[in-house]
Amino acid sequence: MPDSCPLVGCQSKSAKIRRIPDNIHVTCPVCGDFVIVATLAATADFRQDPDLIEGLRAYIRAENEADRVPSLNSSWKRLAEAYQPSAFSKLFGK
């Protein structure tokens, strides 16, 4: 169980981690408020896809702005891809 934000490139120690059955509720000052399935947070697959994390953060932000707490599970890649900055903005900076 992580004691810091599980998102790649963040690992903020200021994040509040709360365990709920099979899930972890993360309140991170950088990434926002989200719930992640405990098994996903621990997988190498999740940790080894840093390119998608930016999209994932954008998704979490959008949900938080709508007063929702997103729940991340095995379909996280699809969500992250949908919110991924375009190839154009990647090439030429944000």
Ligand SMILES: [Zn+2]
């Ligand atoms: Zn974070």
